[in-house]
Amino acid sequence: xxxxxxxxxxxxxxxxxxxxxxxxxxxxxxxxxxxxxxxxxxxxxxxxxxxxxxxxxxxxxxxxxxxxxxxxxxxxxxxxxxxxxxxxxxxxxxxxxxxxxxxxxxxxxxxxxxxxxxxxxxxxxxxxxxxxxxxxxxxxxxxxxxxxxxxxxxxxxxxxxxxxxxxxxxxxxxxxxxxxxxxxxxxxxxxxxxxxxxxxxxxxxxxxxxxxxxxxxxxxxxxxxxxxxxxxxxxxxxxxxxxxxxxxxxxxxxxxxxxxxxxxxxxxxxxxxxxxxxxxxxxxxxxxxxxxxxxxxxxxxxxxxxxxxxxxxxxxxxxxxxxxxxxxxxxxxxxxxxxxxxxxxxxxxxxxxxxxxxxxxxxxxxxxxxxxxxxxxxxxxxxxxxxxxxxxxxxxxxxxxxxxxxxxxxxxxxxxxxxxxxxxxxxxxxxxxxxxxxxxxxxxxxx
Amino acid sequence: xxxxxxxxxxxxxxxxxxxxxxxxxxxxxxxxxxxxxxxxxxxxxxxxxxxxxxxxxxxxxxxxxxxxxxxxxxxxxxxxxxxxxxxxxxxxxxxxxxxxxxxxxxxxxxxxxxxxxxxxxxxxxxxxxxxxxxxxxxxxxxxxxxxxxxxxxxxxxxxxxxxxxxxxxxxxxxxx
Ligand code: FES
Ligand SMILES: [Fe+2]
Numbered sequence: 136x137x138x139x140x141x142x143x144x145x146x147x148x149x150x151x152x153x154x155x156x157x158x159x160x161x162x163x164x165x166x167x168x169x170x171x172x173x174x175x176x177x178x179x180x181x182x183x184x185x186x187x188x189x190x191x192x193x194x195x196x197x198x199x200x201x202x203x204x205x206x207x208x209x210x211x212x213x214x215x216x217x218x219x220x221x222x223x224x225x226x227x228x229x230x231x232x233x234x235x236x237x238x239x240x241x242x243x244x245x246x247x248x249x250x251x252x253x254x255x256x257x258x259x260x261x262x263x264x265x266x267x268x269x270x271x272x273x274x275x276x277x278x279x280x281x282x283x284x285x286x287x288x289x290x291x292x293x294x295x296x297x298x299x300x301x302x303x304x305x306x307x308x309x310x311x312x313x314x315x316x317x318x319x320x321x322x323x324x325x326x327x328x329x330x331x332x333x334x335x336x337x338x339x340x341x342x343x344x345x346x347x348x349x350x351x352x353x354x355x356x357x358x359x360x361x362x363x364x365x366x367x368x369x370x371x372x373x374x375x376x377x378x379x380x381x382x383x384x385x386x387x388x389x390x391x392x393x394x395x396x397x398x399x400x401x402x403x404x405x406x407x408x409x410x411x412x413x414x415x416x417x418x419x420x421x422x423x424x425x426x427x428x429x430x431x432x433x434x435x436x437x438x439x440x441x442x443x444x445x446x447x448x449x450x451x452x453x454x455x456x457x458x459x460x461x462x463x464x465x466x467x468x469x470x471x472x473x474x475x476x477x478x479x480x481x482x483x484x485x486x487x488x489x490x491x492x493x494x495x496x497x498x499x500x501x502x503x504x505x506x507x508x509x510x511x512x513x514x515x516x517x518x519x520x521x522x523x524x525x526x527x528x529x530x531x532x533x534x535x536x537x538x539x540x541x542x543x544x545x546x547x548x549x550x551x552x553x554x555x556x557x558x559x560x561x562x563x564x565x566x567x568x569x570x571x572x573x574x575x576x577x578x579x580x581x582x
Numbered sequence: 583x584x585x586x587x588x589x590x591x592x593x594x595x596x597x598x599x600x601x602x603x604x605x606x607x608x609x610x611x612x613x614x615x616x617x618x619x620x621x622x623x624x625x626x627x628x629x630x631x632x633x634x635x636x637x638x639x640x641x642x643x644x645x646x647x648x649x650x651x652x653x654x655x656x657x658x659x660x661x662x663x664x665x666x667x668x669x670x671x672x673x674x675x676x677x678x679x680x681x682x683x684x685x686x687x688x689x690x691x692x693x694x695x696x697x698x699x700x701x702x703x704x705x706x707x708x709x710x711x712x713x714x715x716x717x718x719x720x721x722x723x724x725x726x727x728x729x730x731x732x733x734x735x736x737x738x739x740x741x742x743x744x745x746x747x748x749x750x751x752x753x754x755x756x757x758x
Contacts (some may be wrong), residue, residue, distance in 0.1 A: 327651035332749035357673035494754035499676035502752035
């Protein structure tokens, strides 16, 4: 795809993850060749999150963000559409847009003054006639993100012209994503402000955890639980009831069922949100999503492959932007039902930042774990050590009456195995479609 | 002439008292005496560290997040108390082993008195080192409102303007 020779990295990727054994070699998280291969084979082929519609509401509103390591500008067009393009001037490569966000009429490069319109098309070249004669404006426009998808308030982009439709890319994961986006007929809006912070760890630790790891919460987050839940514990010694879902496309989610809904949400985001989720929020959610999704599921975490993660009901949303094999930037923000009262929105605003942000009492420990893992991985012996990713092997099934996809008990790692299976497939089979052809066989792997 | 000297002396005394208060506060943080630190805040404290973005000069009015936006901190007394209790939980992994911090509070300016108390600005430099070699330095401005209390002060408002947009640490598990 890029002409780069990834042969040695592909061979490593084939070997590193063994789904049948439930093992992954630690080099997956630190090897620079693997990382370069990921940028080409994962981040240039998959759908990546760009923005919430309400973060760029008016024509000319823009947001600077990243797709993998590619800096892009996402811009609201005059016709209400959305375009995105690489944040790079085609003359000598200067960064075109140097604000995190704002309002623009066009984008002019500060180096020699080439000007691009809101869609990234070149519209003015200083001294063009005298210096060049003619510059083909179309051909020298900023590199457009060829595919844009808008899904229930979210905007995604993909570098691959031949990528599947976004809804096909989601597959049955849409059932689970909709719990974040579709609980109210009014849809959602983003609370202002994006938290951005740096964690020196590999992006897959974060993405995998949000796909597949409810298991860590009862130990890693003990201190937050201790100060937010009277009695300081929420699960019985048997772990309680819940499910985990794995997708053949790499997406994953886990969630609890029934007991503890109000208590947990109150602990995470505060009592006003706990009340809202049991009363007016639940009424409309049940109406739109049905009893199981609207009322029974809670404490849900999810990753849409590769690096878009969120907690429905808690409503924190984030991208784990890769910055080399050893570092990520977390970009996190909250959304809220557009028709919620001002009190509920305010409760989500403060509750979200106090629990899930760089200062969040729940989030702090996640960073601590990933940072220390990554530090240990600087050791050559640590790097070729095998990690255990075998929880719940053979226990998930595809015929759950309530939940689509491959589903098992919440305390499992079949979603992690699904995540790494897709990761491995993309890394080792560059010509194969992003959606596995033999979907049934692969998705039923653990079953 | 006499009057001016008297004013200056009064100003010096006020500065001296405020400085002593802030040095004491810094020591409580650096010595990890969080419950005593919390006692310096008024019950109606509003403690905010807004998010900050990179903007061009003509758009600087949007540099800091507003009251309806999320923030790095937006705390009342109860939520500060929650954070303080987290330190004492025995399972506060993000700060156990604890960070080594040093708070430098300087460039004190007294902006005047309001209904709420004395408006004060200081610059801070916070050095943080933890575990084997993780080291971070944070600089910025504190905008405080101090309320006279039992011969000293209580912090009634605190707004912290951090000189970073992308936060260069893996967690804000300590106080600035
Ligand atoms: S690099 Fe942009 S105009 Fe020259
Ligand atoms: Fe966590």
